Structure formats: structure tokens, C-alpha cells
Amino acid sequence: MKVKTLIKVVAICAGGLLLTACAHKRPDDESAINQANAAYGVNGSDAGEAHGLGNGTNFSDQAGGGSLLSHRVYYFDFDSNVVRDGDKPAIDANAHYLMNHPHMAVSVQGNTDPRGSREYNIGLGERRAKAVEAILLSDGVNAEQIHIVSFGAEKLASFGRTEADYQLDRRVVLVYR
Amino acid sequence: MRFRVKILSLFVTLLALCWLPAAFGMLSMELTHGVTSAIPIAVPPFAGEQAPGQEAIASIIGNDLKNSGRFKTQDQRAGANYAVAGSVTQVGDQYDVNVKLIDLFQNNGQALFTQHYTVTASQWRAVAHHISDLIYEQITGTRGVFSTKIAYVVVNRANLANVRYDLEVADQDGYNPRPLLDSPEPIMSPSWSPNGHEVAYVSFEDQHASIYIEDVTTGARHLLTDYEGINGAPAWSPDGKQLALVLSKSGSPNIYVMDIASKHLTQVTHDIYINTEPAWSADGQSLLYTSDRGGGPQIYQINLATGSSQRLTFDGSYNARASFTRDGKYIAMIHRVDGIYSIAMQNLDTGTVQVLSGVDGNTSSPSVAPNSSMVLYDVYMNGRNMLGMVSSDGRIQLVLPARNGDAQDPAWSPFLS
Numbered sequence: 369m370k371v372k373t374l375i376k377v378v379a380i381c382a383g384g385l386l387l388t389a390c391a392h393k394r395p396d397d398e399s400a401i402n403q404a405n406a407a408y409g410v411n412g413s414d415a416g417e418a419h420g421l422g423n424g425t426n427f428s429d430q431a432g433g434g435s436l437l438s439h440r441v442y443y444f445d446f447d448s449n450v451v452r453d454g455d456k457p458a459i460d461a462n463a464h465y466l467m468n469h470p471h472m473a474v475s476v477q478g479n480t481d482p483r484g485s486r487e488y489n490i491g492l493g494e495r496r497a498k499a500v501e502a503i504l505l506s507d508g509v510n511a512e513q514i515h516i517v518s519f520g521a522e523k524l525a526s527f528g529r530t531e532a533d534y535q536l537d538r539r540v541v542l543v544y545r
Numbered sequence: 546m547r548f549r550v551k552i553l554s555l556f557v558t559l560l561a562l563c564w565l566p567a568a569f570g571m572l573s574m575e576l577t578h579g580v581t582s583a584i585p586i587a588v589p590p591f592a593g594e595q596a597p598g599q600e601a602i603a604s605i606i607g608n609d610l611k612n613s614g615r616f617k618t619q620d621q622r623a624g625a626n627y628a629v630a631g632s633v634t635q636v637g638d639q640y641d642v643n644v645k646l647i648d649l650f651q652n653n654g655q656a657l658f659t660q661h662y663t664v665t666a667s668q669w670r671a672v673a674h675h676i677s678d679l680i681y682e683q684i685t686g687t688r689g690v691f692s693t694k695i696a697y698v699v700v701n702r703a704n705l706a707n708v709r710y711d712l713e714v715a716d717q718d719g720y721n722p723r724p725l726l727d728s729p730e731p732i733m734s735p736s737w738s739p740n741g742h743e744v745a746y747v748s749f750e751d752q753h754a755s756i757y758i759e760d761v762t763t764g765a766r767h768l769l770t771d772y773e774g775i776n777g778a779p780a781w782s783p784d785g786k787q788l789a790l791v792l793s794k795s796g797s798p799n800i801y802v803m804d805i806a807s808k809h810l811t812q813v814t815h816d817i818y819i820n821t822e823p824a825w826s827a828d829g830q831s832l833l834y835t836s837d838r839g840g841g842p843q844i845y846q847i848n849l850a851t852g853s854s855q856r857l858t859f860d861g862s863y864n865a866r867a868s869f870t871r872d873g874k875y876i877a878m879i880h881r882v883d884g885i886y887s888i889a890m891q892n893l894d895t896g897t898v899q900v901l902s903g904v905d906g907n908t909s910s911p912s913v914a915p916n917s918s919m920v921l922y923d924v925y926m927n928g929r930n931m932l933g934m935v936s937s938d939g940r941i942q943l944v945l946p947a948r949n950g951d952a953q954d955p956a957w958s959p960f961l962s
Contacts, residue, residue: 475752482925483907484886485865485879486733486954487778487791488835488842490754491798491819494775516774517753522731527702529925 436461440542442500443535446481449495451503459500462542463507470510475543476501478518479525481534486520493518500540515545571948572697572719572932576612578942583617584626584684586610587649591631596640596666602633605673606680609691612718613681613918614941625649627657627684631676639663644676646683657683670720688916688960693717695921696725696735696744697932697955699947709950712746714761717957719945725759726766733954736779736788741961745769745779745788756790758805770803780823780832789813789823789832800834802849813847814854824868833857833876835865844878844891858891860898866910867891870917870937877901877911877920877937888922890937901939908933912957923953 439458442451451459466472478497480489497516504514526533588607595601606629610616622628631644641663645656658679664672671692678689695717701709710732715722726732730749737744738758745758754776759766770776774793781788788803792810800813800823814820818838825832831849835842839856844867847854858864863881870877873893880889880898888902888911902908906925913920917937924933926944930951934943946952 484863484881484909485822485835485842486909487821488819488837488865490733490775490777490791491793491821491837494793494798495819515753517749518775519731519749520733522733522749523708524702525705527705 437465442540444496444538444540446534446538447492449492449499451499456503459503460507463504463509466504466509466513467507470513473513473515473545474504475515475517475545476504477523477541477543478516478520479523479537479539479541480521481537482521482524482529483534484521486522489520490518491520493520496538496540500542571722572715572945572952573948574608574612574719574943574945576614576941576943578940579611579614579617580940583615585617585619585624586680586684587620587622587625587628588618589620589628589630591633591642591644593633594635594640595633596635596669599666599669602631602642602669602673602676603629605670606677609674609677609689609718610680612943613689614936614943615681615685622649627680629676629680636663639665640669642672642676646680670716674716674718687918690717690914690916690918690957690960693915693961694741694958695932695955696737696746696958697923698732698735698953699950700930700953701950703950712744714744714958725761725764726757734778735954735956736781737956737958738781739783739785739959741958744956745781747777747779756788769805769808778822780825782825783827783829789825791821791823800832800847802832813849813852822866826869827871827873833867833869835867844876857893858898859896860891868911868913870913871915872917875917875937877913879909879911888920888935890920890939899939901935901937902933903942910954910956912955914957915960921955921957923955 436458440462442455466474476497478493480492494516497518501514501516505511524537525539526536588603590601590603607618611618619625626649628647628649629644630647631642634641643661645659647654648657662672674691677691681689694714696714699711699713710728710730711724712726712732712735713722713724725744726748728748728750730752733747735744735746743758743760745756747754748757755771756769756776756779757766758769770790772792772794775791775798777791779788779790786805788805790801790803791798792801797817798819798821799815800820802811802813816838818836820834820836822835823832832847834845834847836845841862842865843856844858844864845854845856861880861882865879867876867878875890875892877888877890879886880900882900886907887900888908889898889900891898901920908922908924911920911922919934919936921932921934923930930953931944931946932952932955
């Protein structure tokens with residue numbers, strides 16, 4: 369009676385909260401991506417974004433395909449170049465985009481956190497970029513469309529030097545040209 | 546080899562050729578740890594004229610000696626072991642500088658040396674540093690490095706969306722910074738030619754790594770390598786004819802030696818691991834390098850004639866970026882202990898590793914002074930990257946923060962004639 373009504377009200381409110389949370393999710397992803405790409409200050413990234421979203425009509429039949437494509441920053445554990453399972457659908461979406469747009473090229477950019485020797489970090493960053501490249505290639509992307517760059521620890525994503533900051537630094541970013 | 550000329554790289558080249566205002570980097574130098582047995586030396590102001598707009602010669606000499614950590618400077622002779630006495634006289638647009646060094650305890654107060662120079666105002670700091678070199682060598686027996694220079698990168702991250710990178714060259718005390726390159730993309734790993742005329746470095750101005758060689762005096766530069774993948778860690782051979790470097794065109798980073806004149810490449814390492822950071826032995830016969838073929842980065846030495854490598858470091862799980870001291874008996878390197886990346890020196894005879902830098906923060910890019918007395922490096926402290934110097938016994942420490950931005954990736958010049 370009263371309790372049942374209460375439960376219904378709570379359930380409806382919770383549902384409403386969930387919906388609003390989902391509605392706000394996409395802009396947060398977008399701004400995080402823009403921030404991450406902004407760390408590069410590269411003309412290409414903006415042009416790439418515009419291209420990607422502008423030709424988004426190809427993905428109208430794929431629910432959520434658009435947001436997968438725009439997920440282009442993949443994070444890594446300390447001392448690891450293992451691509452996280454959660455990132456693979458987004459990498460696959462970008463692979464399909466590249467296969468559908470053979471004139472487009474992507475720069476796969478590897479990064480590390482700032483600890484340790486700079487040139488050794490260049491090597492680590494390249495390993496991470498190559499791990500993402502391997503998925504793109506096995507999805508069927510033409511190797512000519514992929515350029516690997518390692519920035520090592522030279523393009524940090526974050527100001528700070530805590531573990532949370534280091535996690536933001538250890539990433540591979542796809543930048544379309 | 547790819548070569549793409551873009552508007553951006555042309556713009557960057559133009560900046561490399563013209564001198565930007567000296568306010569850019571401007572390092573300051575601060576002694577943080579000196580030796581308690583520092584030698585007291587009197588360096589009172591020189592008698593006579595002072596070049597307008599210049600720091601007093603005695604002040605430059607005093608700071609040089611004090612910042613070496615080996616001397617305690619004062620004005621009065623009482624309590625000092627040595628005294629410097631000098632005078633300056635202006636003659637037209639030049640200055641006659643006279644100086645003598647006196648041993649107050651021995652030699653009956655006679656001068657250990659007397660020197661006379663005629664200099665222009667633009668040579669003011671140079672002659673002061675030269676006098677400091679003479680004093681230092683006379684008293685310690687080791688050649689001074691006060692007339693050497695340092696190259697380093699300054700990064701301005703005030704705006705994460707518009708980061709600027711500057712490669713600069715300055716006097717070893719941080720004065721007279723001159724930019725070699727200003728770029729919106731990273732610059733790394735400056736390396737001096739043995740005659741001190743050129744600096745090789747890695748630039749990402751084309752959104753990938755390339756190695757350039759630039760004339761320090763004129764700013765003129767040329768592209769050396771632009772292969773697919775990594776182009777990194779350039780290191781000049783002792784005879785100035787070759788550059789050791791890292792390329793990943795084989796599929797993973799390997800060490801190569803390039804003949805600079807012919808651009809002929811010889812591959813030195815041939816595996817699938819990360820091989821990087823080559824550093825030459827003084828005789829040019831072998832290279833130190835970092836490799837993680839053993840599971841984590843360690844230092845190896847390869848004989849260039851035979852191609853055989855041996856591992857040098859066995860202490861700790863992370864050793865990288867090694868370089869020899871002048872006598873070849875020690876290597877300076879990055880050595881991780883308990884998660885902190887420090888500068889350490891390993892005795893190659895005994896294998897003993899001594900950590901030199903404090904535990905203030907993580908360090909990188911050690912570079913040994915040409916007299917092997919000090920190691921220059923960068924360290925993250927107080928929320929920013931700055932340069933540091935530590936003596937080869939760890940007792941003397943200095944920091945050189947940039948006025949604006951992060952200073953990093955330094956390289957000490959050779960002795961400059």
C-alpha cells in the first residue's frame with residue numbers, strides 16, 4: 369500500500385536519474401576526447417574529427433557506432449602494452465571507418481607516463497602504438513593508411529604527477545589526417 | 546627516406562635561423578649542497594673600470610668558484626687560503642684585464658700565476674670564466690668547465706592545448722640563453738659535436754620524429770634522418786664523423802651508426818627488443834646502450850668491430866641512459882631504486898653503484914661534464930622539471946630552474962676552445 373507506492377516512486381525516480389545520466393554521458397566523452405586530442409595541438413586532429421563526424425551518415429544503421437568511432441584514446445597499465453578488452457570495439461569501429469575510407473590515413477600515437485629515461489619511453493610508446501596497429505591490421509585495414517608515432521613521455525596529458533595522472537599519460541591516440 | 550616540406554616546418558626553420566629574444570629560457574643556478582671542506586678563497590672586486598651593463602668580473606669568478614661546491618668565497622684575505630687580485634682598465638672600446646692568483650700560505654705570497662687580457666665588452670663574461678678555469682685547475686689539478694655550454698629543452702605547458710618546446714644553448718651557469726629551435730611539437734635528445742660547433746637533436750615538427758644537425762653559431766641546420774618510425778637518441782662519435790642513433794625501421798628500435806658525410810648506415814643491434822641511448826667510448830671502439838632484452842632496461846656495451854655485447858649492470862631492475870666518464874672507469878646512468886629514478890655512478894671495475902642525486906624527485910637524461918667532475922640531468926621537483934647538477938661523488942648539488950616553464954633533457958658541451 370504505502371510501501372508499494374513508495375517503492376514505485378523510488379523506482380520511477382531512479383529510472384529518471386538513470387536516463388538523465390545516460391543523456392549526459394556522451395558530451396562528457398566528447399569533451400574528454402577533445403581534451404586528450406587538444407594535448408596534441410595538431411591541425412590534423414580537428415580536421416580528422418570534422419571528417420569523421422561529417423561522414424557519420426554511413427553509421428546511421430549502427431546504434432552507438434558514432435560514439436565508438438569517436439572513442440580514440442586507449443589507456444594502458446604501467447609497463448604494459450596490452451590493449452584493454454573494453455577498447456577493442458572502438459578500435460574495430462575505427463578500423464571499419466578506415467576500410468570504408470581508403471583515402472583517409474590515421475596516425476597511431478603512443479605515449480607513456482613521465483617516469484624514467486626519455487628515449488626508452490619512446491620505445492615503450494611505440495610498443496603501445498603497435499599493439500593498437502596490430503588490431504587495425506588484423507581487422508583488415510591497409511597498412512598504408514596507418515602511421516605509427518611514439519611521443520614517449522613528451523606529450524603528457526596531465527599536469528600532475530600522481531598515479532591518477534600517470535594513468536592518463538599512458539595512452540595511444542588515433543589522430544586522423 | 547621520406548622528406549615532406551610543409552609550411553609548418555618552413556616556419557620552424559625560419560625561427561631556427563633567427564635569434565629570438567634571450568628572455569626565453571633563462572636558467573638560474575643555485576647551490577643546494579656544498580662540501581664542508583670548501584677551500585676559502587678571497588675574490589675581492591677588481592680595481593679600476595667596470596664595463597657598463599655587465600656583472601663585475603670578480604662577481605662572475607666568485608660565483609663560478611662557489612657554485613663548483615669546492616670553494617668558499619669571501620672579500621677579505623684573513624682566513625683564506627688563496628687570494629685573487631685583479632684590475633681592469635678601459636682603453637678605447639676595449640678593456641685591459643690583469644689578474645693574479647696568490648697562495649697565502651706558501652710561495653711567500655708570490656703569485657701562482659699572472660695573466661693579462663685585452664677584451665671587448667662582448668667578451669667580458671668569457672674572460673671571467675676563463676680566469677675561473679685557470680684558478681680551478683691551478684688549485685684542484687682538474688681542468689675547469691666554466692667556459693663550457695649546456696644545451697637543453699624548455700617546455701611551456703601553461704596551456705595544454707598550445708604547448709611550446711624550445712631547444713636552447715646557454716653558458717654552463719645558465720647565462721646567455723640562445724634558442725636553436727622553437728616548435729609546437731616535442732624536441733629531444735640534444736647531442737654536441739666533439740668540436741662544440743653543432744648540436745644534433747630529435748624534432749617532431751613534422752608530427753613524427755626526425756634527426757636534425759644544427760650549427761650553434763649560425764642556426765643553419767639540415768635534416769639527417771627521417772625514416773619511418775623512431776629516429777632517436779643521436780650521439781656523436783669522438784672523431785665527429787659518425788652519429789650513433791636509433792631507428793625502428795627494422796620493426797623494433799635498434800642501434801645504427803651513420804657516417805655523417807655519406808649517410809651510410811650500419812646496423813649495430815639486430816634483435817626485436819628496445820635498444821636505445823647509444824653512448825660512445827672515448828676510443829670510439831664501443832658503444833654503451835640500453836636494452837630490455839633481459840626483461841627490463843639494463844646497460845650493455847657492444848664492441849663495434851666484433852659486434853659482441855656484454856651486459857654491464859646487474860644492480861636493480863631498471864638501468865638506462867648510460868655514458869662514460871672521461872677515463873672510462875665509471876658510467877653515469879639512470880638507476881631506479883624503490884620506484885624512484887635517480888642518477889647513479891657505477892664503478893666498472895668493482896660493479897658498485899652509488900646513487901648521486903637526492904630523493905627529491907624522478908630524474909632523467911644524465912650528461913657528464915667534460916672534466917667528469919659533475920653530472921647534469923633533469924629532475925621533477927616542486928611541481929616542475931628543472932635541471933640539476935651533482936658532483937661525481939654526490940656531495941655537491943645544484944639546481945637550475947628555468948624562469949618560465951620546464952627545463953629538461955640537457956647535454957653538456959665538450960671543452961670549447
